[in-house]
Amino acid sequence: MGLYTIKLPDVGEGIAEAELGVWKVAIGQIVREDDILTEILTDKAAVEIPSSVSGKVVWLGGEAGDTVSIGADLIRLEVDGAGNTAAEASVKKLASSAPAAAAAPSAAPVAKARPAAPAPKAKPEVSGAAPTQQRAEGENPLTTPSVRKRARDLGVDLRRITGSGPAGRITHEDLTHYHQTGGRVAAGVARRTQRTGETEERVIGLRRKIAERMALSKSRIPHITIVEEVDVTYLEDLRRQINKARAETQGKLTVLPFVIRAIVDAVADQPIMNAHFEDEDNILRKFEGVHVGIATQTPRGLIVPVIRHAEAMNLWDSATELRRLAGDARDAKTNTDALSGSTITITSLGPLGALATTPIINYPEVAIIGINKMEVRPHWDGAHFVPRRKMNISCSFDHRVIDGWDAAIFVQKLKSLLEAPALLLLED
Known part of the structure; x- marks a missing residue:
């Protein structure tokens, strides 16, 4: 087995970078050659990016709404044969992209990793962090005991997480995403607040x-x-x-x-x-x-x-x-x-x-x-x-x-x- 990296292709128009649209695949998914992986969005159009090989997705180069340079690594697949990516460099890059993944229980979904730098630890002052939960003074976050224990182990303040579950309940997915991204709101995902039932959705693409x-x-x-x-x-x-x-x-x-x-x-x-x-x-x-x-x-x-x-x-x-x-x-x-x-x-x-x-x-x-x-x-x-x-x-x-x-x-x-x-x- 080898690793195959697909880079963001040049789509013309003289552009140097493009915005990622919604992913059509997820980590762990098997894709076939010519399956659509995602689409990239320019000022004028959306361009679908197909897979040039068949394999299993092991790494994604960003989230919907992120800006990616032409020629940058877009996605990595595990394929039969040698692939085109050195295993040592890939393992090092994957490890630096998502250090929090190993700390999460096996039952918790793994969020998509960003390739550029290690995922920052959760900090209240991080630029672009998700809005804090609007709770009454002294009100405890609504979640399960297992999520509370994981949050204590990870050093995450649950009061800063906006829950996406019923009645604003904080789920394992919410905690994983918050810890691995430093509190950014997931692109293209509507998130429901605990008190009012309002939703938040990042505006991306067209x-x-x-x-x-x-x-x-x-x-x-x-x-x-x-x-x-x-x-x-x-x-x-x-x-x-x-x-x-x-x-x-x-x-x-x-x-x-x-x-x-x-x-x-x-x-x-x-x-x-x-x-x-x-x-x-x-x-x-x-x-x-x-x-x-x-x-x-x-x-x-x-x-x-x-x-x-x-x-x-x-x-x-x-x-x-x-x-x-x-x-x-x-x-x-x-x-x-x-x-x-x-x-x-x-x-x-x-x-x-x-x-x-x-x-x-x-x-x-x-x-x-x-x-x-x-x-x-x-x-x-x-x-x-x-x-x-x-x-x-x-x-x-x-x-x-x-x-x-x-x-x-x-x-x-x-x-x-x-x-x-x-x-x-x-x-x-």
């Missing part, structure tokens, strides 16, 4: 990237949002007629291809809307190509695949590309190239949408178009109230480079095109 992007956008960009009502009665009538005639041969059209076409026509008059503002260098970069980002909700979170050169597409080309991107997003097949390079973004909640939203700009873009739900509303035609199908569009702009007047002109252009959709078919 959700953390979304949080960082949203915070960046709101902290740097002064948003101005304009909401306008659009009468889409004619658009819906035209769309139904087209789909009835061409759906079987060219596929169905949704509203989004019409919106994309309207954006292309509108930015032709106002190129500043199809731009990036690189505020650190005070550069406004305008683009000839219209690369439309489509904010898409997936089980992993919100991603923005890009329809490139929408100005060169007709309605059916856009619809085909939308279906392809949506399918890839659902199946987690979206690659990094498909998630970069947008110059203006559309966001839509579909039928779940509200009357109005305040979209957050996809930094460093300068404009985003929000599509809200359609509904039948009464419309005064000068003599009577008549039913019309309407929806609101909510458009946000970077007020540093786009004035309110120019933003209003852009929104009115979109409105006029969507209310007279035959104009969008002229080039087609």
